Amino acid sequence: MSSPHQTRPIDPESARRLAARGLRMDLVDTSDAEAFARWHVVDARGFHESRPRPESIAALVEGVAYRRTTGVWDDTAVDAASPVSTVSSWPVQLTVPGERSVTAWAISSVSVAPTHRRRGIARAMIEAELRTAHAEGVPVAALTATEATIYARFGFAPSAMAATWKIDTRRASWVGPEASGRLHFIDAAALQQIAPTLMERVRLQFAGEIEHWDHLLDRMLGIGIDDQERARALRIVRYDDASGEAQGFALYTIAVSPTDFSSNTLTVEYLVAANDDAYAGLWRFMFEIDLVGQVNAPLRSIDEPFSWQVSDTRAITKTAEGDHLWTRILDVPAALSARTYSAPGRFTFTVTDELGYADGTFSLDVDASGLGVVRQVDADSGEVDAAAPDQLRARVSLSVNDLSALYLGGVSAVTLARAGRIVEHVAGSVAAIDASFRSPVAPWLGIWF
Incomplete structure (x- = not known):
């Protein structure tokens, strides 16, 4: 059954503007597997990804069918059945200070084919999303941006930053707390049993986190994606507290050095810790794995406690610090x-x-x-x-840009x-x-x- 946000009529103002340029804006029926698959192929192309295999498309179609999916078509194009622009959106719970939530309009998959640049498509699509969100009574819009120069013109501003941390584990001995629990290697099926509850608990601890969707965990685990080598390389470790209750988990991969087997690089793909004890246990585990010379942790908070939990702070560097989550207030009182x-x-x-x-x-x-x-x-x-x-x-x-930047307190x-x-x-x-x-x-x- 479709949700109201999926079936609300397409924004007439943007539709008229594009029609004047010979383009047609419309919703994708996400129950139409063929049409939805075409949309996904164009979406992947827009972000320079490989053409998805049929099994990957099937997983995507099933995993995100609940979203409002929009496209723009050029009926004079050779491939007139495929859109030349894509966008996807859905209402989601966004954490705000005080471990509270606000409904946000999540905007994703914004792409325009390079054959159709400079025809006002992106502006029409984003403005349509904002008008739709406002009509739905959603007070905030949110997105993660691949380019930092696009969205300010629509009232968005960075409100949650992220950074990549690099740790030289040959210098960074652990001096933080001794964790009280223990760690276990587990498989994907075991993680799927505990991850949704843990991820939601942790979401409420950080302003800027959003409610996770079912397909997200599959994507993290490499289920239904084309990169099977990466999926096989993924390691999963769970942290249980002293009473045996799961309080965190981490996904990581290790790139083996072809010249020095003792200096391999570990990448923390995702790490969730519900409390400080689990945080210490998981990060110490990452720092102390044998035959690893460097730990890379992308897309982490700009203020990680582990930088104060090692003997040599110069062994840790923070790079690629910058904007990640952009928000846009639509209803100031709400x-x-x-x-x-x-x-x-x-x-x-x-x-x-x-x-x-x-x-x-x-x-x-x-x-x-x-x-x-x-x-x-x-x-x-x-x-x-x-x-x-x-x-x-x-x-x-x-x-509104600056009020939106202030909104989450960062x-x-x-x-x-x-x-x-x-x-x-x-x-x-x-x-x-x-x-x-x-x-x-x-x-x-x-x-x-």
Whole structure:
């Protein structure tokens, strides 16, 4: 049975714009295996991946059929049955500060065929997604971007960063806590029994993580993908606490050096730890595997505790630090009231949004428990001042991009103000926003979508 987000009619504004250019925008019926398979082939081509084998397409079709799947067709093309552009979207739970969740519109698989560049297709597709999300009442849109220059024009901004860590294990002896539990090698079937529950527990610990879908774990394990060599090379280790309850797991591979067998490279493909004990047990295991000279850990948090759990901090380097999760606020009151805050305060934000969704002036009043009440107000009516006559109200102006960057608490308001992106109208406002919006744990998303 289709979900409402799958069957909502295609956005008429974008459809009209593309039709004027001789292009047809439409939904893909995900129950039509042949049409959905064609869409997946074009999606893979758009990201320079090999053409999927039929069995891989079958797994994809089954795994993501719940998503709203859109394409653009050129009926004059030689292969008129295949789209020239793709996008996929679905509502998902996004973790926000306070171990709470907000519904986000996840946007994925954005591609345009190189034969159809500069025809306004990408803009039409993204704007259609935002209008659809807004019509569905979803307060935030989110995506992971392969290119950093595309999405700011639509109001998105980086809000959770990621980094690759490299550890020289010949220098980095473990000095962190002694884990209380034990580790076990397990197979994919055993992991599938425990992973969904563990992944959801950990999701709530990090602002920026999203609710995982069933096909994601299969993809991590190499089930139904073309790279069978990688799937066979994957190792899975589970961490159980002292009582025998699973508290974490890790997937890793080892690249064997052709010249020095004692200096192989281990790559941590994915690691989940539900508590600090499991974190120490799993990372110590990675650092101390024999015949490994370097551990690489891509797509990790920019603030990993293990960098403080080794004897030589210079044995660890952080590289490729940069944007990963991009968010875009569509409904300011719903988005800001969904999270908690680190300090009380009274704030007024005047937000500019070229697309109109978040445009306006909003008051945010945060109480001592960290909960916020948000209202849209008339900036010229004096209503804001009347709401807080006895207390200074912080006042700033900023774009929806910058409010979206601040949203998860990983980007500094002070930094944005120094960059000229936030205008402070009352002295001390930016510092007050920083204190309230910051997240005690760096926002992080450990996957691509």
